[in-house]
Amino acid sequence: MEKIIPAKERLLKSEKKWKDGELRGKILVTICAVIMISATISITIFLGTKGLQSFIKNGVSLIEFLTSTQWNPTNKANPEYGAFPFIFGSFAVTFLSAIVAAPLGIGGAIFMTEIAPSWGRKILQPVIELLVGIPSVVYGFIGLTVLVPFIREHVGGLGFSLLSGVIVLSIMILPTITTIATDAMSSLPKNLREGSYALGATRWQTIRKVLIPAALPSLLTAVVLGMARAFGEALAVQMVIGNVRDLPSNLLDASATLTTIITLNMGHTTYGSVENNTLWSMGLILLVMSFVFILLIRYLSSRRKM
Amino acid sequence: MKSLKKFSLLTLFAALMVFTAACGGGASTDKTEGTDKTSKTEEKKELSGSLSVSGSSAMQPLVAAAAEEFMNENPNVDIQVNAGGSGTGLSQVAEGSVQIGNSDVFAEEKEGIPADQLVDHKVAVVGMTAAVNPKVGIKDIKKEDLIKVFTGKITNWKELGGKDQKIVLVNRPDSSGTRAIFNKFALDGATPAEGITEDSSNTVKKIINETEGAIGYLAFSYFTDDSVTPLSIDGIEPTAENVQSGKFPVWAYQHSYTKGEADGLAKAFLDYLMSDDIQNTLLKEQGYLPVTKMKVERDAKGNQKNL
Numbered sequence: 164m165e166k167i168i169p170a171k172e173r174l175l176k177s178e179k180k181w182k183d184g185e186l187r188g189k190i191l192v193t194i195c196a197v198i199m200i201s202a203t204i205s206i207t208i209f210l211g212t213k214g215l216q217s218f219i220k221n222g223v224s225l226i227e228f229l230t231s232t233q234w235n236p237t238n239k240a241n242p243e244y245g246a247f248p249f250i251f252g253s254f255a256v257t258f259l260s261a262i263v264a265a266p267l268g269i270g271g272a273i274f275m276t277e278i279a280p281s282w283g284r285k286i287l288q289p290v291i292e293l294l295v296g297i298p299s300v301v302y303g304f305i306g307l308t309v310l311v312p313f314i315r316e317h318v319g320g321l322g323f324s325l326l327s328g329v330i331v332l333s334i335m336i337l338p339t340i341t342t343i344a345t346d347a348m349s350s351l352p353k354n355l356r357e358g359s360y361a362l363g364a365t366r367w368q369t370i371r372k373v374l375i376p377a378a379l380p381s382l383l384t385a386v387v388l389g390m391a392r393a394f395g396e397a398l399a400v401q402m403v404i405g406n407v408r409d410l411p412s413n414l415l416d417a418s419a420t421l422t423t424i425i426t427l428n429m430g431h432t433t434y435g436s437v438e439n440n441t442l443w444s445m446g447l448i449l450l451v452m453s454f455v456f457i458l459l460i461r462y463l464s465s466r467r468k469m
Numbered sequence: 470m471k472s473l474k475k476f477s478l479l480t481l482f483a484a485l486m487v488f489t490a491a492c493g494g495g496a497s498t499d500k501t502e503g504t505d506k507t508s509k510t511e512e513k514k515e516l517s518g519s520l521s522v523s524g525s526s527a528m529q530p531l532v533a534a535a536a537e538e539f540m541n542e543n544p545n546v547d548i549q550v551n552a553g554g555s556g557t558g559l560s561q562v563a564e565g566s567v568q569i570g571n572s573d574v575f576a577e578e579k580e581g582i583p584a585d586q587l588v589d590h591k592v593a594v595v596g597m598t599a600a601v602n603p604k605v606g607i608k609d610i611k612k613e614d615l616i617k618v619f620t621g622k623i624t625n626w627k628e629l630g631g632k633d634q635k636i637v638l639v640n641r642p643d644s645s646g647t648r649a650i651f652n653k654f655a656l657d658g659a660t661p662a663e664g665i666t667e668d669s670s671n672t673v674k675k676i677i678n679e680t681e682g683a684i685g686y687l688a689f690s691y692f693t694d695d696s697v698t699p700l701s702i703d704g705i706e707p708t709a710e711n712v713q714s715g716k717f718p719v720w721a722y723q724h725s726y727t728k729g730e731a732d733g734l735a736k737a738f739l740d741y742l743m744s745d746d747i748q749n750t751l752l753k754e755q756g757y758l759p760v761t762k763m764k765v766e767r768d769a770k771g772n773q774k775n776l
């Protein structure tokens with residue numbers, strides 16, 4: 164025979180347990196949030212103080228740093244600290260790879276959610292997961308051994324070029340864009356599609372006139388997040404872009420980005436030297452840019468909210 | 470219950486990690502001091518403790534190989550060798566976070582390093598020369614032409630009697646030690662023109678091999694096959710003998726710096742690096758030249774004199 168426990172006791176017990184769990188959960192989650200916030204704030208403060216030193220302590224002119232194209236930090240008599248070619252390079256590879264990857268990624272997302280939800284997902288999903296899992300050094304190495312010689316022989320130039328960087332980066336940011344775009348498209352309420360079909364719209368009309376505008380804020384977020392990743396990527400780009408300090412005049416010219424200059428020089432410079440500080444300043448630019456990207460996402464999504 | 474167990478396991482693991490990390494940092498110096506005492510009393514019978522070395526990525530393979538043999542002979546010794554660049558090595562040894570900092574260049578040449586606090590141990594010599602794509606068709610270059618090539622005044626190999634090919638420069642990063650040495654001794658201080666820049670010598674070699682008309686510079690140890698052609702400068706071949714006798718100008722010391730005089734385990738290891746065994750066998754295997762066989766000497770300002 165089952166032992167009968169009065170309802171009151173059971174209630175008390177479960178209530179106590181429930182309270183315990185509630186409190187523990189709350190503490191756990193709050194700790195996580197506090198750690199994340201403090202990490203972000205401390206990185207910002209650290210990078211801010213480090214990055215501003217070259218302007219405050221070493222007297223490098225901020226305007227020269229941002230606009231001059233002459234980068235010559237090792238010249239003892241007349242060192243020049245113009246980071247503009249690298250800033251330009253970073254923006255060039257970022258925007259160009261977004262232009263390549265955004266249509267591809269959003270197209271793939273539409274294919275997976277609207278055109279062929281069952282088998283399309285089955286094929287594309289693992290492909291995208293595979294792309295995410297490949298480390299960036301492997302992308303760089305494939306770029307160096309396959310892409311660079313290919314471009315040199317079939318397109319022209321040295322092979323080390325903006326174009327190579329853009330191609331490698333587009334493939335690298337494709338998973339980010341596709342995944343977020345897929346989530347955005349599949350989370351659209353079903354009655355949007357049904358309403359559109361009920362009005363007599365075709366599938367393509369529904370996608371173009373209803374679904375894409377409805378998901379646009381999230382799609383833009385996907386693209387901007389992809390761009391943020393492209394802006395910060397160093398290793399793979401460094402291997403294929405050539406790292407030339409001059410401004411590129413066309414797509415086949417070798418170029419350099421902020422991140423490649425940082426990774427190339429960081430180990431060779433000594434802490435506290437002017438050159439080291441200017442590298443930190445470049446890091447600060449990267450951070451500021453990622454803030455700008457985030458603000459952009461905020462702005463876009465708040466404006467387009469339905 | 471189950472989640473509690475998991476959680477406590479996680480906490481335990483985290484605590485363990487913090488503990489080991491703390492030990493790794495702090496214990497090394499303590500242990501070295503301990504070794505110092507024992508080696509004095511017991512006439513270096515048994516070495517023990519740990520030593521951390523960081524710096525020049527060019528020196529890393531050499532020092533790591535020597536450390537491995539040293540650890541085989543002294544099983545109680547633990548030596549960690551990290552690469553990271555000459556600047557990192559010098560910074561870390563100056564602030565005391567490693568016992569030995571390796572560098573391709575003299576500490577005096579790096580900005581922001583208290584060179585007077587550091588003691589220089591020259592453990593090896595490395596020779597370098599310009600390397601070209603084999604299809605370029607030249608094997609010897611005059612120094613003045615080399616300077617013209619690297620400063621962009623000569624842009625086609627046919628001007629130097631080679632093939633009709635555009636010259637493609639492959640550089641190292643601005644602050645790289647190899648670049649500094651090559652600029653100083655091969656280009657007489659001229660600033661090279663813009664070119665492809667790569668940090669790893671292996672990549673530089675690969676690019677020179679694959680790109681028509683390419684020229685870069687590499688340490689002798691990279692001339693193991695005929696995928697790139699090392700250039701003689703002013704008719705002097707880039708060989709160990711020519712570097713040792715002082716005829717070939719482009720070479721540099723590989724420095725191991727300690728903060729203050731080396732003692733304890735650091736001293737034992739540096740002595741080991743200078744031993745005939747390492748200087749005459751391991752160095753050669755790794756493509757370096759023994760510092761003990763040099764007939765010339767150089768100071769931080771680049772002045773060379775006969776020994």
